[in-house]
Amino acid sequence: MIRSSVDEDLLSICTCAACDQDPELAGAIRRAVGSGAESVEEALGDLAGPVLAGRRAATRRMLDAVADAAGGARLTVHAGLDRWGTGSFTTFGPGPLPVDALILSDPAAGALDAEAVAALASGSGAAVGAYVQAMPPQDPDGLAERWQALARAGITEFVIYHGGLLSAAAAAALAAVRG
Numbered sequence: 001m002i003r004s005s006v007d008e009d010l011l012s013i014c015t016c017a018a019c020d021q022d023p024e025l026a027g028a029i030r031r032a033v034g035s036g037a038e039s040v041e042e043a044l045g046d047l048a049g050p051v052l053a054g055r056r057a058a059t060r061r062m063l064d065a066v067a068d069a070a071g072g073a074r075l076t077v078h079a080g081l082d083r084w085g086t087g088s089f090t091t092f093g094p095g096p097l098p099v100d101a102l103i104l105s106d107p108a109a110g111a112l113d114a115e116a117v118a119a120l121a122s123g124s125g126a127a128v129g130a131y132v133q134a135m136p137p138q139d140p141d142g143l144a145e146r147w148q149a150l151a152r153a154g155i156t157e158f159v160i161y162h163g164g165l166l167s168a169a170a171a172a173a174l175a176a177v178r179g
């Protein structure tokens, strides 16, 4: 069965005891999956706000625990922009966050303008960086322009996949963005 992205977001919501969500939630998710709802908010109705707040509280507890364990070490985490996003670029609640840098995926970072990057940096209290692909199918000749556009938008850190196989064009793009 092909599921929609809303279904995927719904199915990513954890209802385990540790996540301490509303006992009605699992049933609401079961009813909503496959319903054709256009958003998670539409699918969950009145439960959406509390579920989001619960998820943000859980990710914040995790970040706080990591920050405690890290002591004074610099802390950089992958982050996303989709409020219901999960996975390796998951989304954290509004800041301030106990991290030094948030690294967005390349497409997410590319969709941001300078105002949005500045708002994210000031809201989180963290530098905003981007995880960028330098490998095919990226066109190596387009990398310099793309990365400089990200830098102009306020992206201050670049995590490049992957440095060991940079082409000469990608290395030149890197040199250009480092200015």
Ligand SMILES: [Zn+2]
Residues within 6 Å of the ligand: 014, 015, 016, 017, 018, 019
């Ligand atoms: Zn859970």
